[in-house]
Amino acid sequence: MLEVRALRAGYGAVEVLRGVDLDIARGEIVALLGSNGVGKTTFAGVLSGLVPAWSGTVMFNGSAIAGLGAGRIVDLGLIHVPEGRHVFPNLTVRENLELGAYRRARANRARNIDHVVSVFPRLKERFSQKAGTLSGGEQQMLAIGRGMMAEPELLILDEPSIGLSPLLVEEMFDLIGNLKREGLTILLVEQNVLQSMEIADRAFVMENGQIRLSGKPADLMDDPDLQRAYLGLA
Amino acid sequence: MRQLVLLLAVFAVIALAPFVIASEFSLNLVIMVLYAALLGQAWNILGGYGGQFSFGHAAYFGTGAYTVAVLQVQLGINPWIGLVAGGLLAIGVAAFIGLATFRYGLRGSYFALVTLAFAEVLRILSNSVDFTGAGVGILIPLAPGVANLQFETKTGYFFLVWTFTLAAFLAVWWIGHSRFGASLAAVRDNEEAARALGVNAFRVKMGAIMLSGLFSGLAGVFYAQYFLYLDPYIAYGPAISVESLLVPIIGGMGTLFGPLLGAAALHAVSELTREIIGEVPGISLVLYGALLVVMVMFLPRGLAGLGERLFARRRPKAGETGHA
Numbered sequence: 001m002l003e004v005r006a007l008r009a010g011y012g013a014v015e016v017l018r019g020v021d022l023d024i025a026r027g028e029i030v031a032l033l034g035s036n037g038v039g040k041t042t043f044a045g046v047l048s049g050l051v052p053a054w055s056g057t058v059m060f061n062g063s064a065i066a067g068l069g070a071g072r073i074v075d076l077g078l079i080h081v082p083e084g085r086h087v088f089p090n091l092t093v094r095e096n097l098e099l100g101a102y103r104r105a106r107a108n109r110a111r112n113i114d115h116v117v118s119v120f121p122r123l124k125e126r127f128s129q130k131a132g133t134l135s136g137g138e139q140q141m142l143a144i145g146r147g148m149m150a151e152p153e154l155l156i157l158d159e160p161s162i163g164l165s166p167l168l169v170e171e172m173f174d175l176i177g178n179l180k181r182e183g184l185t186i187l188l189v190e191q192n193v194l195q196s197m198e199i200a201d202r203a204f205v206m207e208n209g210q211i212r213l214s215g216k217p218a219d220l221m222d223d224p225d226l227q228r229a230y231l232g233l234a
Numbered sequence: 235m236r237q238l239v240l241l242l243a244v245f246a247v248i249a250l251a252p253f254v255i256a257s258e259f260s261l262n263l264v265i266m267v268l269y270a271a272l273l274g275q276a277w278n279i280l281g282g283y284g285g286q287f288s289f290g291h292a293a294y295f296g297t298g299a300y301t302v303a304v305l306q307v308q309l310g311i312n313p314w315i316g317l318v319a320g321g322l323l324a325i326g327v328a329a330f331i332g333l334a335t336f337r338y339g340l341r342g343s344y345f346a347l348v349t350l351a352f353a354e355v356l357r358i359l360s361n362s363v364d365f366t367g368a369g370v371g372i373l374i375p376l377a378p379g380v381a382n383l384q385f386e387t388k389t390g391y392f393f394l395v396w397t398f399t400l401a402a403f404l405a406v407w408w409i410g411h412s413r414f415g416a417s418l419a420a421v422r423d424n425e426e427a428a429r430a431l432g433v434n435a436f437r438v439k440m441g442a443i444m445l446s447g448l449f450s451g452l453a454g455v456f457y458a459q460y461f462l463y464l465d466p467y468i469a470y471g472p473a474i475s476v477e478s479l480l481v482p483i484i485g486g487m488g489t490l491f492g493p494l495l496g497a498a499a500l501h502a503v504s505e506l507t508r509e510i511i512g513e514v515p516g517i518s519l520v521l522y523g524a525l526l527v528v529m530v531m532f533l534p535r536g537l538a539g540l541g542e543r544l545f546a547r548r549r550p551k552a553g554e555t556g557h558a
Contacts, residue, residue: 050429074432086427088420090488099420102413103432146431 001026001185002047002078002154007056007066009046016042018209019056024154029176029186031196031217034206040189041083043206044158047187048080049073061153074103077153081146083162083189085139089132093123096131096142100149108151116145119178137168141175148179155179158189173199197221237490238407244494245400252389261388263505267497268395269456273474274481274493275402276449281479282487283409284442285422287342290349291450291478293331293356294324296469298451299458300360302383303372308365313383317455324451325444327356332443336436341425350475357470371465374458383459395456402449406490418442422488450478480522484529486538495537500525 002024010016016039024030034040045051047058049070058066065073088096097116101109117124120141126134131142140160147155160176161169169192177199180186190196197203197217205213205220213220221227251264273295280286301323302316311319331352335345360366367373378384385391409415420428421435429435458464468474477500485496503525504518511517533540 048430050426069434070429071432071434080430082426082430086424086430088423088427090423091419095416095419099416099428099431099433102417102420143427150431 001061002187003057003059004047005057005059007043007046007058008054009042009051010054011042011051015054016209017046020206020209020211022204022211022214024185024187026185027180027183028201029180029188029199031200031203032187032189032206033191033193033196033203035191038206039209040206041158044080044082044156044187044189047073047156048078050080050082071103074150077104077151078156079104079147079150079152079154080156081143081158081160083158085136085143085163087131087134087139087142087146090130092128092130093126093134093142094128096146097123097149100146102150104150109149112149112151116148119148119175120145137164137172140164140172144175144179148184152184154185154187156187156189159191160188161190161192161195169195237410241403241407241490244491245396245403249393249396252392258388261392263501265388265392265395265460267494267501268392268399269453269460270477270481270497270500271494272395272399272402272449272453272456273478274485274496275399275406276446276453277478278482278487278493279406279409279449280442280446282482282489282492283406283415283422284418284439284446286439286442287346287479288349288443288446288475289346289472289479290331290351290353290475291446292470292472292474293349293353294328294447294450295454295457295474295478296353296356296360296466297327298324298454299464299469300366300372300454301451302455303374303458303464304365306374307367307372312381313455313459314381317383317452320455321448321451324447324454328443328447329440331447332440336439336443350472353470353472353475357466360470361466366466367464369466371463371468374462376462384462391456391460394459398449398452398456402452403490403494405445405449410490414438414441476522480526482536484525484536486536489536489538492536492538499537 004020004022007020008015008017020043032040032043042051046053049068053066056066057064060076060078063076065076088099097113098109101112105112122138123142123145126138131139134142144157144160157176161172164172173195176186176188188196188200200217202215203217203220204211252261255261255264277288277291280288298320301320302313305311305316305319306313331349335348340348361369378386409418417428417433417438420433421438425435454469481496481500482493484499485494486492504521507517507521529536
């Protein structure tokens, strides 16, 4: 579904991504792991057209999307939920969700709202409340729900667990696991290695703007050197 | 839909003013309130709905005013044509300022400062070229008649400004109920998230600044035809920019009726002080400053927000109260 080859990008003169290769098959959860500042968020931004690519190719369902505008990429069904609970604080939960269908699946808005609140029942309780009054976990759920409104072919979740309490982190990963069971394809960008490994089908480990390792979570987790070197585990 | 009905009803009631108000003085006050509401609503489109705080709306106002005046005085062109040209040129100036700022991602105080600078540049330019009358100003010859966009009585001017103001309010009603308005609110609240949803933030902000510029320009056209005199300080000076933003801040930014409430409150207060203190030079600026501080401290959501709060207190809705 997604095939990234030799992707390079950065800001100004600073090269952040130094030739990234990565692929995702339909129906998978793929985790992109790595510590702070290795380029994970930049990578997610390039895929969704928010950050321009310098060189390399990104094929999504057979079409080259590197260099297309963010709007066109949304049209194709690649939906990015950016890092940091980006909700629209002065708009209600309902309005936030409706904006998720700004370009795609507009006709199915009502049906998809019903679906999103069935996945995230807490959003139903807060339906006509302003998003800025929601708790951190609820805002993250809203951001993900808003991404689902566009009926994504591929959903990119950037650090959905950041800043949440341990209990909520647990709940968030359960919810993401449920999304996979619904048939969604997900690229999960995370620092939380252990919990990402539990729900991912495959994982890529990024270091210094390049993919250093990839494979099935079980294989990656078994290698003690890998754990020390790349995953920050003792 | 209820909001639209209410809007039309309010403007219908206002339209009765010339028929029930006998005194020229009072009718003039209604005209000035409508004019201030027009200025404020224009700013509200970009500032209240778009979250881009402009300190230089005089740039559009002055362009509309000078266009209609210069075309008449220097080239003998009919002011009805000048009205259209003034509106279009104001849109053009807005598009230029929008390109110069949004293209380079200027936001917040940087955007505010650049808009202020553009208005000042235009003021200095209009002060130094001949065709605007430079520092002496430009006097539009008195020639009453609908064909000349001048009226014998205040009633004619009333309906001119009433029409412009109604158009601005209808435009803002539309913003509140359109896909464009939804994307504008999204950009205001969180530009990055809006872009991730496929909203073209640049195009949305350009649309807002041009619409905003149009209505400021029309306010300028009205001013020129009503007072028949302009100079660089009136047209491009900071007073217009300040009034443009004060009205919606007092009334309630990002609300449909805010600018009307703000305009009425502002004029009520300034008339009252004139009664009590008399004409003291600069007193209105002191008053505006104090008012702004009080509003921002105690009523950050303006008079419209106060109304909403009182209404909500009387009828609390289940499940919509506070939250940890």
